[in-house]
Amino acid sequence: MSAPFIGIRGLSKSYMRGERALPVLKNINLDIAEGEFLALMGPSGSGKSTLLNLIAGIDRADEGSIDIEGVDITTLGEASLTAWRSDHVGFIFQFYNLIPVLTALENVELPLVLKEMSRKERKERASLLLGLVGLSERVDHYPGQLSGGEQQRVAIARAMVTDPSILVADEPTGDLDRASAEEVLNLMRRVNEEFGKVVIMVTHDPRAAEKAHVIRHLEKGVLNAAPH
Amino acid sequence: MAIPISYSIKSLVTRKLTTALTAGGMALVVFVFAATTMLAEGLEKTLVETGSRQNAVVTRKGAPSEVQSSVTREQASIIESMPGIAAGAQGGRLAAKEIVVLISLTKRGTDKPSNVVIRGISSASAALREQVRLTEGRMPRPGTYEIIAGSSIARRFEGAKRGETLAFATRQWRVVGIFDAGATGFSSEIWGDADSLMQAFRRPVYSSVILKMADPLMFEDIKKAVESDPRLTLEAKRETEFYAEQSKAMSTFLRIMGTSLTVIFSLGAIIGAMITMYSAVANRISEIGTLRALGFHRSSILTAFLAESLITGLIGGTAGLVLASFLQFFTISTLNFQTFSELAFSFELSFWTALKSISVALIMGLAGGLLPALKASRMKIVDALRSV
Structure with a gap:
């Protein structure tokens, strides 16, 4: 059997609450295959967001390893991890996290500033991605002038613009109405199917989770057994 | 990035x-x-800018300004006859024995008095200050109670316009001309004949001797000559330095x-x-x-x-x-x-x-x-x- 796209082994993480260490993740072992759409579910405080943050390289584990495409990201230093994130991970947040002072186009363009790319190329690529999420008409709008669903689509375009291999989404539909949520989920599904991106989504919503290939439940920091 | x-x-x-x-x-x-x-x-x-690099000012040793300086008539004559002084257009030596006195005048539009410099000049004085231009009237005649006022003074002080008179040192002084010296200290002065002013103020001594050097490079020689002469308790400074101080x-x-x-x-x-x-x-x-x-x-x-x-x-x-x-x-x-x-x-x-x-x-x-x-x-x- 070939190595999984993402291989997590013995991953643990606790937070300090005053003097006491509060375990959030306990000995997590998880394999994610190439092209997989994974939904992480579980009650609040189960550790699903923490697991997502660790895979995305924005938080540090206490123990264990996260092997992604042959690199154990837990061994990377601060600067290397930052560079790794910009190359491999696209982020979709519950509250979109667009920069309010930048237009839709500038928001999508922002991650490309880190790449060796001319201004013209950046603009073209950002416009292309906005077209892909159906927002060609909204390039010059500021986040405040867009609906929640539109903002999340801009965020998806921003997450995709650097052509990362992994898309992480933390409650991407948590702040949206039913119709917008459906639109955003379909878009994520498309990204997964057409572009072969690994999508890892944390969600409360069973309807959202239905879009995924695999649903895993976390409870009190422990991953439930994989379905057979 | x-x-x-x-x-x-x-x-x-x-x-x-x-x-x-x-x-x-x-x-x-x-x-x-x-x-x-x-x-x-x-x-x-x-x-x-008030000073010129070509000029030297001779004052009493240690005097911080011309007002606090005194140069006797004998000392002034010795200085005048020293070598290294440039010659003027009329052949005379470009050295001016001057007296500087402070008087109190009233500013226009207020009754506030303020100190103004009166400079008693001699024939070479104007030639030593190239920046000084007579804009109105004429120069004061020697031996008279005539004065000319710097442009700043004429503008700001009561009685300092051409044709007006100023009363000081128990005499009436008629303003016969206005001069402009650009952005220099001279524009804030009043000039009159040195001898008339000495008489009026009952001062037997000059304040300073200003001289134009034949060659500015000779300053050190002139300074040495002034400061080593036992008859003179004076010091020489470049005019630029003097005003900068x-x-x-x-x-x-x-x-x-x-x-x-x-x-x-x-x-x-x-x-x-x-x-x-x-x-x-x-x-x-x-x-x-x-x-x-x-x-x-x-x-x-x-x-x-x-x-x-x-x-x-x-x-x-x-x-x-x-x-x-x-x-x-x-x-x-x-x-x-x-x-x-x-x-x-x-x-x-x-x-x-x-x-x-x-x-x-x-x-x-x-x-x-x-x-x-x-x-x-x-x-x-x-x-x-x-x-x-």
Whole structure:
């Protein structure tokens, strides 16, 4: 059997609450295959967001390893991890996290500033991605002038613009109405199917989770057994 | 790679009011700094330009100004006959025995008296000051109670216009001409015949002897000749140096006052900038988290926030400097407490003053922005993202 796209082994993480260490993740072992759409579910405080943050390289584990495409990201230093994130991970947040002072186009363009790319190329690529999420008409709008669903689509375009291999989404539909949520989920599904991106989504919503290939439940920091 | 500067600029534009208020505070500090520096420079320039490199001033040893100096008639004659003095157009030697006295005159439109320099001149005096031009009337005749007034004096003092009379030293003095000496101290003087003035003031001695050197390189020889002669208890200085020394105490005072005010005021402006920047950081914590997640390094965040603070400083500095530059249209007259006399001078804006003023603004921006920017750059991504 070939190595999984993402291989997590013995991953643990606790937070300090005053003097006491509060375990959030306990000995997590998880394999994610190439092209997989994974939904992480579980009650609040189960550790699903923490697991997502660790895979995305924005938080540090206490123990264990996260092997992604042959690199154990837990061994990377601060600067290397930052560079790794910009190359491999696209982020979709519950509250979109667009920069309010930048237009839709500038928001999508922002991650490309880190790449060796001319201004013209950046603009073209950002416009292309906005077209892909159906927002060609909204390039010059500021986040405040867009609906929640539109903002999340801009965020998806921003997450995709650097052509990362992994898309992480933390409650991407948590702040949206039913119709917008459906639109955003379909878009994520498309990204997964057409572009072969690994999508890892944390969600409360069973309807959202239905879009995924695999649903895993976390409870009190422990991953439930994989379905057979 | 850095976060585009447009991000910093747009963030500043978004909070226009706080940016304007913070920059306004800095503008005030820069204004005070620039104004006092311009004042000190104007004073220095006026007094330095009063002197000529070709001239030497001989005064009593240790006398801080001409008013406090005395040169006897015998001493003056010895000086006059020394070698190295240039010859005038009429063949005479370009050396002038002068007397300088202070009198109190009333300023126009007020009843406030102020000290004015009266200079008793001799035939060579005008030829020694190339910057002096008679703009109205004629020169005073020797042996008469005629005077001419510098343009600043004519403008600002009662009875100093051409055709008017001034009463001092128990006599009436008629103003027969007005002279202009540009931005020099002479424009703030009144000139009359030296002998008439000595008589009127009952002063048996001159104040100084001014001489034009045949060659400015001969100054050291002249100085040696004056200072080594046992009959003379006098000293010789280049005229430029002599007047520069007269501006020293006042300009040093202005600079110290300016710097002290700037330091005190800038502390306030720095605290203001810091509060603004801390609130900018606090309002944008999730933005900072997002930028870090997207792959921007800590240093990029630091730079972006510092840039915001520096741009605020630059805006404030430019505004303050522009405001201060209008001061160039004003002429200040004040008491030069080294000579105890009234001196008119303008604010002088030099390239260096402009550069220093903008630097003060940038330093304020840097000092105000550094701690908030460091705070922003050191945030943990997960914590920052959570604060939506």
